[in-house]
Amino acid sequence: MKRFIKFTIIISFVFLNGLSFSQGIEDAFRISQSGVIVQKFRLRLIAENIANLITLKTETGLPYAKKIAVLEPSPYGVRVKEVARSTAPFPKYFDPSLPQSDNGGFFFFPNVNLPDEYIDLGFTENMFEANVMAFKTAKTMYQQSLDMLK
Numbered sequence: 001m002k003r004f005i006k007f008t009i010i011i012s013f014v015f016l017n018g019l020s021f022s023q024g025i026e027d028a029f030r031i032s033q034s035g036v037i038v039q040k041f042r043l044r045l046i047a048e049n050i051a052n053l054i055t056l057k058t059e060t061g062l063p064y065a066k067k068i069a070v071l072e073p074s075p076y077g078v079r080v081k082e083v084a085r086s087t088a089p090f091p092k093y094f095d096p097s098l099p100q101s102d103n104g105g106f107f108f109f110p111n112v113n114l115p116d117e118y119i120d121l122g123f124t125e126n127m128f129e130a131n132v133m134a135f136k137t138a139k140t141m142y143q144q145s146l147d148m149l150k
Contacts, residue, residue, distance in 0.1 A: 034077030035131030064110040
């Protein structure tokens, strides 16, 4: 007679408030999935920031303001709370010959810094890969549990 062993894979997460709770393997899939979705969204924002690196005027009349994803924890990982605009000042340059210049001869560039965007890009790619790897690991654990039950 085959002996069936019930396996419950428990993952304990501690959030900022110090509370901890246990979750099953399905929740591990959801958590890593939410991380992949959020990091993919952040990659899109970084690409948009880089694409608008020289957009001197938008519909507001100001240069392009860097977009930042504001994240918050959720029961199943993380989610995007909102997309905020950077409040950093716009770099100011003097060139009265440009049509974008104001009455004083100054014009403003977007507050997007290319080296910072590349650093964010590298970090976001690493976080994306970590979430994909966590998903694959949870899948492997789930598959091994099913194989043990056979």
